[in-house]
Amino acid sequence: MKAVQIQTFGAPEGLVLVDLPAPVPAAGEVLIAVEAVGVAGVDVLIRRGALAAYGFTEGFIAGSEVAGRVTAVGNGVDEEWLGRPVWAFTGTGGGYVEQAAVPLEQVLPLPAGLSPADAVTVGSSGAVAHFGLAQARFVPGEAVLVRGAAGSIGVMAVQLAARQGARAVAVTTSSAERGKRLRDLGATHVLDRSGQGDPDAPNGYDVIVDIVGGEAMPSFFDLLNPNGRMVAVGVVGGQPPADFGTTLMAQFQKSISFATFSAATIGTADLQAVRREQFEAVARGDLGAVVHEVLPLDQVALAHRKMDSGEVFGRIVLTP
Template sequence: MKAVMIREFGDPRGLAVVDLPVPVPAPGEALITTEAVGVAGADVLIRSGALAAYGFREGHIPGGEIAGTVTAVGDGVDPAWVGQRVWAFTGTGGGYAEQAVAPIGEVLSLPAGLSAVDAVTLGSSGVVAHFGLAHAHFSPGETVLVRGAAGSIGIMAVQLAISGGASAVAVTTSSTERGRRLRSLGATHVLDRSGAGGPDDPTGYDVIIDVVAGPDMPAFLDRLNPNGRLVAVGAVGGQPPADFGTRLMAAFQKSMSFATFSAATVTAAAQQAVRTEQFAAVDRGELHTVVHEVLPLEQAVVAHQKMDGGEVFGRIVLLNSPFH
């Protein structure tokens, strides 16, 4: 089969199409012929070499989120899965390929009306947004700021905060056009990347969902209301300064909180329950996916170049089409 491998860390051109044996599903696994593969921020970080300290090496096949058809199963898996259209989480990689394996507990049947492209646009990002808001103890009537709202996680966080009863949902973004699109998805206030807005924008927030982190994160801690909570659900902007906690201590009497959230701390069963409902909500038109662009799997380099450019709105999806 064809797959896309990280030949060399760094530039997207370090990705290369290679021939590999078709993986064999181990006990408890399903083999899936991919139709669509989501391009995630984590894929970009792995490809850049930024996560080498976590065990990722050159030769890695990126891609943790796929949709397609189950073509074989390992021991202990119900054969009735074969032939089903599914979404699946492959783990730390393996998805940028014509076929991939996934633990059966991370495989979910797709509603008949849900496309593979929509499935990989929503499958992981919707769960992170849902549990990120829960981790922040978000309640109806509170004000929410989504930092880095143009990505798939941020787009879902905006919609879920609005449907959850937020009194206001502000977003940070880089352009007027992005702001317009985020307003169409429910955002009530649009700020620039620094968090600056106009006189009618909130001056403080009860909850901040931060996809970016990076060197500017401490300034957003300053935007929390008393008892406010900032939850970092990503770090596409890199690590915050080592001393960012001094901002919390300096505002001791405001009782503000900082936390990180990773979906790895939520059981697969709990994630699948939320994902099932969100897939159904998209099918009903109550939740909206945003796809920036669909490219052939062989153009993974182009997808990563666009991600590095920082102008992707929503998610780029790779399609398993015939390689040339």
């Protein structure tokens, strides 16, 4: 089968299409003929080598979610799965492939009306947005700011905060056109990347969901209300300054707090329950799956160049 390996860290050209033996499902696994692969921000960080300290090495196959049809089952798996359209979490990688063998507990059937491309646009990002808001202890009636809202996690966080009763959903983004699209998804205020630019925006926020990180992250502590909470769910802009805790402590009298969130801390059953509900919501039209573009697997370098340029709104999907 065809697969994409990160042969050299750095530029997108280090992603190379190679031939590998097709996998065989082990006991408790299903084999999926992949029809769609989600391209996530974490894939870009892995490809750049920014996460090498976490054990990602050259030769790694990126991609954490796929969708397609089950073509074979391992021992102990009901043959009724054969032929079913499914979504699957492939772990920290292994999704940029034509065929994927995945443990059954990481697989969900697709409801009628949900395409494979929509499934890999929502599957991981929607769960991160859901549990990120929960980590921030968000409750209806609070003001929320989503920093870096144009990516797949941000798009879902905007929709979920609006759907769950936020009194305001502000976003930071890079252009008026993106701001308009985010308003269509539920945003009430559009800010520039510094968190300014809308005179009608709230003076402060109860919750900030931060997908960006980077050098500017500590400046957003100033935008938190007393008892406000910031949760970092990504660092697509790089790590924050090593001394950002000093800025946090300068706000001591406001009792603000900072936390991180990784889906790795949530049990599989809880993650799958949220994904199932969100898949059904997208199929009904209650949530939007924002697909930026669909590209063939052999254009993976182009997909990553688009990610690097910051032009992606929603999620790029690869099709083997």
